[in-house]
Amino acid sequence: MQTTLITGANRGIGLEHARQALAAGDQVIACCRQPERATELKALSGTFGDRLTVSSLDVTSDHSVDQLQAALAGVPIDILINNAGYMGQRSWQADDASQQFGSIDFDQWRQAMEVNLYAPMRMVAALQPNLALGHRKLVVMMSSDLASIAGNTMGGTHGYRTSKTALNMLTRGLAIDLGKEGISVVALSPGWTKTDMGGENAIWDVAESVRRQREVIAGMGPDHSGCFFNLLGEELPW
Template sequence: MATILITGANRGIGLEHTRQALATGDTVIATCRHPESAAELADLADKYGDNLRIEEFDVTSGESACALVGRLDGTPIDVLINNAGYQGPGTWNVEANFQALGSIDYDIWRDILEINLLGAMRATEALKDNVAASDRKVIIMMSSDLASIGRNTIGTTHSYRTSKAALNMLAKGLAVDLEKEGVTVVALSPGWTQTDMGGPKAIWTVEESVTNQRKVIAGLGLEDSGKFYNLQGEELPW
């Protein structure tokens, strides 16, 4: 069985990854900013006991990252899922104004970049040795279909798009950096999913999205490192 560390594990896609991994017998290190208020994770801890470890981790804080590394004390991590993300206030149905040309909210844009891009790098830099010490050695950058430059035909959503496109570049660069360690780094789009972020009109339920993601992750090897996939295992254009 694998050990999986998930950032932003208290809700949405991260919480469902936690549920499904535990159900198959994996060990999960579920991280979030406020474990004390993560009621659904607490319920899972009651059910699965030592197979679930809940840890405080704010991906915007270097101090928080260092503290997590110290508590993990070299624990091997087979799969690191950099899931913690932010698209700004609201869902896709109401968020357009602050990301649209002519009405950009630059403070929100900075927050989005801090979490989606710098946060993923901060987590990876902190935990890369734990990943390299494992059997599977996989790092997932949770990207988006909206990150594809080649598929951008409608514009808008500039803040979120640019954060995830930059994350894709980071995934590619880290794949090169970590190749000698045998670590696979992949950008993975979860599809438009019915989370608090995606809204109720999204195409995929959370359960469907994560089930498909897990199939893709299970099949990854070094030959996939530095690539960008969707939840159906199709390679996406940058």
């Protein structure tokens, strides 16, 4: 039985990753800021019992991450899915003024960097010993198609784009830093998915998006470390 830890597991893609990992037989550590309000997540305990652990975690807080690290001391983690993310608004809009040149909301941009870049680094640093004890030794950074510099033909969405592009660079760097320990780090785009962040006009249903992501993750290993993939398993241009 492998152990998967998921951040931002109370809704959307994170919740569905927890659901499908449990259904596949994994031990799941599902992390979110307010477990007491994560009713759908907690309801999974009724079906999967003690294979699900719901943990309180604010990925932007050193103290919160330190508490999780202490609670998990000596626990092997096979897969860390750094899923918690911040768009800056409730759903994606290409013309969102707060992320357009000339009307940038810099506070929102700083928060995007905090959640989408600094937090994943914080999590990997904290859980490196756990990953080293695991069998898969895999970190999945939840990136975005919008992170591709070569694929940017629209402009705009500067805050979110740059935070995820920076995450891709971090992925590449950590793949080098942690490769000597046998830990692989990959960036994965989940596609435009119908979540609170993606909106109702998105292409992928959440369950189908996660099903395809899991197929890609299942095949990931040292040969893929430091690379950027979509949910079809295609390598994306940086």
